[in-house]
Amino acid sequence: MRMFKRGNRTNGEMCFDWVNNILMFCICFITLYPIWYILVNSFNEGADAMLGGIFWWPREFTTENYAAVFANKGLMTSFGITVLRTLIGTVTNVFFTAMVAYPLSKEHLMGRKFYIIMGTITMFFSGGLIPSFLLYKNLDILNKFIVYILPSLFNFFNLIIFVNFFREIPKALEESASIDGANDIVIFLKVILPLSKPVLATIALFTGVYHWNDYFAGVIFIQDASLEPIQTFLYRIVAESGSNQMVAAATNVVKSTTSLSIKLATMVITTFPIVCVYPFLQKYFVKGMLIGAVKE
Amino acid sequence: MTKSSKKNWRQKLWSQKYLQLMVWPGIIWMFIFNYIPMTGIVIAFKDYKITRSIWEADWVGFEHFIEFFTDPKFTNIMTNTLGISLLKLIIGFPLPIIFAILLNEVKNATYKKSIQTISYLPHFISWVVLGGLLITWLSETGMINEVLVNFGILDKPIAFLADPNYFWGVALISDTWKELGWSAIIYLAAISGIDQQMYEAAAIDGATKMQKIWHITVPAIKGTIAVMFILAVANMLNSNFDQIFLLGNVLNADASQVIDTYVYEMGVGAGRYSYATAIGLFKSVIAMILLLIANFTTKKLQGRSLF
Numbered sequence: 021m022r023m024f025k026r027g028n029r030t031n032g033e034m035c036f037d038w039v040n041n042i043l044m045f046c047i048c049f050i051t052l053y054p055i056w057y058i059l060v061n062s063f064n065e066g067a068d069a070m071l072g073g074i075f076w077w078p079r080e081f082t083t084e085n086y087a088a089v090f091a092n093k094g095l096m097t098s099f100g101i102t103v104l105r106t107l108i109g110t111v112t113n114v115f116f117t118a119m120v121a122y123p124l125s126k127e128h129l130m131g132r133k134f135y136i137i138m139g140t141i142t143m144f145f146s147g148g149l150i151p152s153f154l155l156y157k158n159l160d161i162l163n164k165f166i167v168y169i170l171p172s173l174f175n176f177f178n179l180i181i182f183v184n185f186f187r188e189i190p191k192a193l194e195e196s197a198s199i200d201g202a203n204d205i206v207i208f209l210k211v212i213l214p215l216s217k218p219v220l221a222t223i224a225l226f227t228g229v230y231h232w233n234d235y236f237a238g239v240i241f242i243q244d245a246s247l248e249p250i251q252t253f254l255y256r257i258v259a260e261s262g263s264n265q266m267v268a269a270a271t272n273v274v275k276s277t278t279s280l281s282i283k284l285a286t287m288v289i290t291t292f293p294i295v296c297v298y299p300f301l302q303k304y305f306v307k308g309m310l311i312g313a314v315k316e
Numbered sequence: 317m318t319k320s321s322k323k324n325w326r327q328k329l330w331s332q333k334y335l336q337l338m339v340w341p342g343i344i345w346m347f348i349f350n351y352i353p354m355t356g357i358v359i360a361f362k363d364y365k366i367t368r369s370i371w372e373a374d375w376v377g378f379e380h381f382i383e384f385f386t387d388p389k390f391t392n393i394m395t396n397t398l399g400i401s402l403l404k405l406i407i408g409f410p411l412p413i414i415f416a417i418l419l420n421e422v423k424n425a426t427y428k429k430s431i432q433t434i435s436y437l438p439h440f441i442s443w444v445v446l447g448g449l450l451i452t453w454l455s456e457t458g459m460i461n462e463v464l465v466n467f468g469i470l471d472k473p474i475a476f477l478a479d480p481n482y483f484w485g486v487a488l489i490s491d492t493w494k495e496l497g498w499s500a501i502i503y504l505a506a507i508s509g510i511d512q513q514m515y516e517a518a519a520i521d522g523a524t525k526m527q528k529i530w531h532i533t534v535p536a537i538k539g540t541i542a543v544m545f546i547l548a549v550a551n552m553l554n555s556n557f558d559q560i561f562l563l564g565n566v567l568n569a570d571a572s573q574v575i576d577t578y579v580y581e582m583g584v585g586a587g588r589y590s591y592a593t594a595i596g597l598f599k600s601v602i603a604m605i606l607l608l609i610a611n612f613t614t615k616k617l618q619g620r621s622l623f
Contacts, residue, residue, distance in 0.1 A: 036525050040418055041427070047415070048434045050493070055437070057459065058449065072462050120342030123335035130329055135339060142350040144604065148596035150583045151356025154370070155349070174345045204334035233442035236558070240584060251444045258448035258562065280452065287445045294440045299433050309501050 062086070062288050066281035085285035095286065097246055098253040105168040105249060106231040113227045114220060116173050121182030122208045139176040149240075156241060167241045168249075172230070178223045181308055185219040186212060222308025225301045232294055250290050257283055360594035366587070373590075380594035389573065397574040400560075401552040403488050409548055412496055413541060416503035417533055421525070432504070435497025447562030450490055451477060477563060480571035486563060487572075491556060506540040507533060542614045550607035553599045575599050 056076075061069050065080035073079075089095055123129050124136065146152075152171070153162075161167045189212065197207050213220070238252030248256075257279075298305075329336070360380060362373040384390060415435070422428040438446075453459045454476035461473035476482045510533065518528050555574040564572035575595060583592030 030524075033525050037421070037423060040421055043418065044422060044427075044431050047496075048431055051434055051438060051497070054449065054453075054493075055441075072457070072459075116341070116345075119338050123332075123339045126332075126335065128328075129332060129335055129339070131336075131339075135343060138343065138346060142346055144607065145354065145600060146350065147353025147356045148593060148600070149579065150589045150593045150596070151353035151359070152349075153583075154356055154589070155353050159348075171349055174342055174349075176346075179342075204332070205338065208338065229440060233440075233444070235442070235444045251442055254448065255444045255562075258444060258451060283448065283452075287448065291441055291445055295437060298436065298440050302433060302436070306501055306505065309505065 058284050058288060062281060062284035064281065066279075069281050085281045086289070088282050089285045089289060094245065095250070095253060098248050098250040099289075101165075101247060102232060102249040102251070105165070106228055109169050109172060109231040110224050110228045112169060113173055113175065113178075114224050117175055117178050117223065118182050118213065118216070118220070119208065120174065121179045122186055122212060123204070124179070125183045125186035139179065142176050153240065162241050163243050163247070165247060168231070168234075168237055171237075172227075175227070178226065181223065182216075182219060185216060189215055218304045218307055221301050221304040225298065225305050226308075228297075229294060250286075254283075254286060254290060257286070357593060357597055359590050360597045362590060364590045364593075366589070376590075380591045381598060383591065384595050384598065389578070392570065393573050393575060393578050396571060397553055397555055397576075400484055400487050400555060400574065403484055404491060405548055405552065408488060408492050409545070411492055412499035413503050413537070415496055416500040416507060416537075417529055419500065419504065420507045420533070421529075432497070435500065437497070438494045439498035441494070443556075443558035443562055446490065446494060447559065450486065450563060454486065477565060478567040480568045483563070483568045483571035487556075487559060490563070491559060502540060502544065503537055506537040510536045546607070546610045546614050549610035550603055552606055553603050 060076065060078050061074055062085055063081055063083065064074055064078040065082045066085065068080040124132060126132070129135075147155075156162050156167060156171065159170075161170060193211055193215070194207050197211050202210065233251055234249070235251035235255040238248045239255060242248055242252070356370065359370055359373065361375060361377060362370070363376050363379075364370060364373040387393075419428060419431060419435075422431065455461075456473040456475045460476070461470065464470040465473055474482070476486060514532050515528055518532060523531070553575060555576050557576040557580075560572055560574055560577055561580065564577060576599075579592045579596050579599075582588045582595065
C-alpha cells in the first residue's frame, strides 16, 4: 500500500534514505581519513613510522616530532612571517576593499559605471606573472615584507560581495546620521561597518585563508629566507624531498627516516589554525558566497 | 552642456566629495596593480631583456607567438591543458551538484550540518600541504601502495607520480577530494531557496523521490548550473597552477606540462620574459573567446547568461 501523507514514507524512500546516509558517511570518511592518517603518523616515532602499517592509532606514541619543529629556528621565523602577513594583510585588505565598495553601493555616485567597468575588466584580464614581477621590481617592493601586503590590498571580487551587502542596509540609518551632521566617511565608519559583521567575517576568512596558504609570493618575490612564510618553507622541503624520493626510487636507497615525520608535524601545525577557525565562520561564509553570486 | 547643468554637475560632485575620496584610492590601486601590468603585455611583441627598459626593446611582431606554435612541446602542452580541464569539466563538474542534491535529502539536521562542515575542510588545506602528502602517499613505499598491495588489488607497488599514465587521474581525484564540498555551497544555497510546498504537492500526486529530484530540484538550480558552467568553460585554459606545479616533475612531464607551468618555466626558470608573456597572452585571448562562446551558447539554450 502506498502512503501519500506527510510523515509516512514508502519503502522505496526508506531505501533511498538508507543508501544516501551510508553514501554520505563514506564521503565524510574519505574526506577525514587522510587527515587522521597524517595526525596519527605525526604523533608516531619517526623511524618506526617508516615501517608503515600505522592506519588508526600511533604505534610508538611520541611528541618529539612536534618538539623538533618548535625547536627549529628557521621554521619559527617562518611561522612569525605567516602570522604577521595574515593579520596585517587581512585587516588592510578587508578595510580597504570595504571602503572602496561603500561609495560604489550608491547609485548616485558620479562615475560609478566607469569605476565598475574598470574593475570588472580586471576580473577577466590580467597582465600575468612577468609584467607584475617587473612592476614590483620598478616599485622596489621585491624581497620586502610589503610585497605580501600591497599587491593583495584590494580585490574586486570581494568588492562585489561588499557592494551587494551594503545595498541591503536600510537607507534610513544613514539618513538619520547624515541629519546629525555626520559626513560619508563617518557614516561608513560608525554606521555601516558595525552593521556589516557577517560580510566582514566572510571576506576576512577568504583573505585570511589566502594569506595563510600562499606560498607562491614567497617563492617568486622573496630571496631572503628570513622573510619566507611557512608555506614557502614547506614548499622547499616538499620540492626537495620530492626529488629525493625520485632518486631513492631510482636507486633503491631508503631515504632518511625522521624527515617525513617532522614534515607531517609541520603540516599539522600549519593547517591546524585554519581548521579550527572555519567551522565558527561557516554560517557567515555560506551566506557571503550567496551574496557574491547575486548578479551585480 | 549648458552653463547651469555644468554648475549642477559641479555641485553634485562637491556634495559627494567624501564618497569620491573613498573610491579613488581603489581606482589608483587598480591602475597601478592591474592596468600597468596590462601595458607590460607589449613585451610579448618585443625582444625584452632585463638590462634595458621595456620601451627601448626592439619590436619583433608575432615572432614569439610563432615560436610557441612551432615549439615541439606545443601539441603536448595543449593536449595536457585541455585534457585535464575537460576531465575536470566532465567528471569533476557534475559531482558537487549531485553531492548537493543528495545532501539536501538527508533528513537528520545534525547529521546534515556535520557532513557539510566536514566537506568544507579540505578546501582550507593548502596545495603545498596536500601536494606534499600526495608525493609521499603515491610513492612506491607510500600509504596508497601499501593499502592496494595488502588488499591484493595490485601485485607490486606503482610509483604513480613517476609515470605519466596516472597523472591526469591523480589531478582529477585530488582536485575533487579538495573542492567537492566547497563547490557544492552555491548549489546547496540555490536548493534551500526552493519552495517546500512544491515537494508536498508532488508527494500528494504520488511522485517518487527520483521524480521530485528530477522535476523540482534540478529545474530550480538549472540557472545556477548554467552560470557555473560558463565560468568553468571560460577557465578551461587556466589549469590549477598550484596543483600541477606541485605534483608535476621531470618523470611525469609528458602528462603534466600545461600552459601555466610552461609560462612559469620559461619566464621565471629560463628568464625568457617576452616568450613567457606571449604564451600568457595567447592563453588570455583564447580564454576570452571561450567565455564569449560559452556565454552565447548557454544564453541560446537556457536563456541564462553572465552578460
